[in-house]
Amino acid sequence: MSQGVEFNRLMLEMRSMQMEAMARNSALVTQPPQVNGPSFADMLGQAVNKVNDVQQNANQLATAFEMGHSGVDVTDVMIASQKASVSFQAMTQVRNKLVQAYQDIMQMPM
Structure with missing residues (x-):
């Protein structure tokens, strides 16, 4: 059972990282390119x-x-x-x- 909880925690962490990356990607699409990036x-x-x-x-x-x-x-x-x-x-x-x-x-x- 402990392994299932750890696996679920790992999956939640990976999903949150994916959502964060998608949010950054959509923010980059709507913003003009930055010169000093x-x-x-x-x-x-x-x-x-x-x-x-x-x-x-x-x-x-x-x-x-x-x-x-x-x-x-x-x-x-x-x-x-x-x-x-x-x-x-x-x-x-x-x-x-x-x-x-x-x-x-x-x-x-x-």
């Missing part, structure tokens, strides 16, 4: 750094659990590990799409 490279770098932070957190929790530190539950370790895995897979898919888009552009006739 962050560059694509900065945003991509921040996303990679966030994935790295999630993975580091998962590794620290796993190490603390393996060492037997009190207050570290196996469910927390597994959830952190799954978050790290999902975020890495998502980043990999974004990278694949970027590479494919680059290849498509390079194959366009001039």
Whole structure:
């Protein structure tokens, strides 16, 4: 039952992140382009750094659990590990799409 509650919490968190991203996207569509906004490279770098932070957190929790530190539950370790895995897979898919888009552009006739 605890796993079901944790799964539901994770799903709610993912849905809220999706709604937040959709709200940002709709706000960007209605607003004129900003000159001083962050560059694509900065945003991509921040996303990679966030994935790295999630993975580091998962590794620290796993190490603390393996060492037997009190207050570290196996469910927390597994959830952190799954978050790290999902975020890495998502980043990999974004990278694949970027590479494919680059290849498509390079194959366009001039």
